[in-house]
Amino acid sequence: MDITLILLIIGLISIILSFFFGNSSGGDGDDIENISISLHQETNQLKKRLRAVEEELMIGVNPIGKILPAKNKPVHEIIINQILSLHAQGYSIAEIAKRSSLSTEQVLEVLQARGVSI
Template identity: 35%
Template sequence: MKIIFIGLLCFSIVLLIISFFKKDRVSKLEEDLEQLSLTYMQDLYQLKRKIKVLEEEMLIDGDLSTSDDFSMIKPIPVKRPVNEILKNQVLSLYNQGLSLDQIAKQSTLSKDEIIGIIENSRVKGY
């Protein structure tokens, strides 16, 4: 019995000594993960800095586009859908006898849009 106890004690001491010299896999994984997160943060910081530089360049280019060279270019009107309430307001103001300029001021629509609304209402028979 004493021999088994001494054998187990020696075996445990040997295992304890081996554990000090063996590399810990978990700590290696933690170090790799930490290095990866640092790399990710650095890349993210660089991307944000590049985006900021690009935005500043776009603002500078935007300021140049408002110079006199481009003042002759008219923007292309984009047709947007007009709300039914706004159509009814335009028709009501037209029926009251207001001019197209007055209707345009009150409804924030262009004259062409107002004319289109009035003509569509005539076609539909309102």
């Protein structure tokens, strides 16, 4: 027999056997998909934490003043959002003032400026 014919027969037998025994890569795909999903979730959690830290840093850098137009020192938008969120959650004006480091008058001014009924 010729060597090319022997190699061709061995190749065909190998291909046929691979259909029956060579399907082990399916589990690897699931593992890779699970790792990819968990990596995506961890990345999103880190992004949320980073946003929170950035907001805290921005709060510390910017001066917190009154909303009165005469003084031109508005309360930072992040603080305003925090005040509105705390009010929506049912916190009292005093608790909101304590959490946002503002006076109760400033908290009331922010709520009134945004049209929230007190």
